[in-house]
Amino acid sequence: xxxxxxxxxxxxxxxxxxxxxxxxxxxxxxxxxxxxxxxxxxxxxxxxxxxxxxxxxxxxxxxxxxxxxxxxxxxxxxxxxxxxxxxxxxxxxxxxxxxxxxxxxxxxxxxxxxxxxxxxxxxxxxxxxxxxxxxxxxxxxxxxxxxxxxxxxxxxxxxxxxxxxxxxxxxxxxxxxxxxxxxxxxxxxxxxxxxxxxxxxxxxxxxxxxxxxxxxxxx
Numbered sequence: 001x002x003x004x005x006x007x008x009x010x011x012x013x014x015x016x017x018x019x020x021x022x023x024x025x026x027x028x029x030x031x032x033x034x035x036x037x038x039x040x041x042x043x044x045x046x047x048x049x050x051x052x053x054x055x056x057x058x059x060x061x062x063x064x065x066x067x068x069x070x071x072x073x074x075x076x077x078x079x080x081x082x083x084x085x086x087x088x089x090x091x092x093x094x095x096x097x098x099x100x101x102x103x104x105x106x107x108x109x110x111x112x113x114x115x116x117x118x119x120x121x122x123x124x125x126x127x128x129x130x131x132x133x134x135x136x137x138x139x140x141x142x143x144x145x146x147x148x149x150x151x152x153x154x155x156x157x158x159x160x161x162x163x164x165x166x167x168x169x170x171x172x173x174x175x176x177x178x179x180x181x182x183x184x185x186x187x188x189x190x191x192x193x194x195x196x197x198x199x200x201x202x203x204x205x206x207x208x209x210x211x212x213x214x215x216x217x218x219x
């Protein structure tokens with residue numbers, strides 16, 4: 001109880017002294033408050049200015065991360081170099097292929113008819129022999145037989161090269177196959193609109209018409 005009494009008295013005395021000190025120096029208290037507000041305003045302005053600049057803090061890389069990034073850059077650089085080398089090689093190979101195919105095409109155009117001409121040469125030889133026989137005064141039947149053999153030989157050669165005759169006489173006139181030179185009255189009723197006479201034969205090369213048959217059509 002005695003301890004509490006002295007403690008309370010001491011607290012009351014300290015409060016009173018502090019109050020009296022403030023009452024004796026009212027200007028000093030006001031100055032301290034003003035200085036505190038100025039300090040807070042200055043710190044607040046500085047914080048606001050730092051936030052308004054938008055400058056991001058510098059990021060410091062750990063040595064391990066720097067080494068990893070350098071290794072990645074080196075790997076990508078090597079990959080790009082390798083791909084560029086492949087592109088250059090492919091470009092050169094394609095250019096060589098283009099030049100080679102162009103040269104082969106030109107050569108093929110020049111020699112495309114070589115095999116056909118080689119097939120015709122034996123027929124020419126047969127005609128020369130036939131003409132020589134005629135000059136020697138061979139009889140007519142032998143000459144006729146020789147010419148017929150040459151014709152059959154040449155006709156067989158044409159079939160081997162895909163040339164076939166267009167069947168025209170007695171057929172219905174077809175503008176995709178025939179060329180009408182003239183029209184005449186049909187000799188019979190069933191020949192109306194059909195081919196009466198073939199003036200010049202037409203031919204296919206495989207399935208393509210290379211020459212239309214020139215015909216006379218009955219009407």
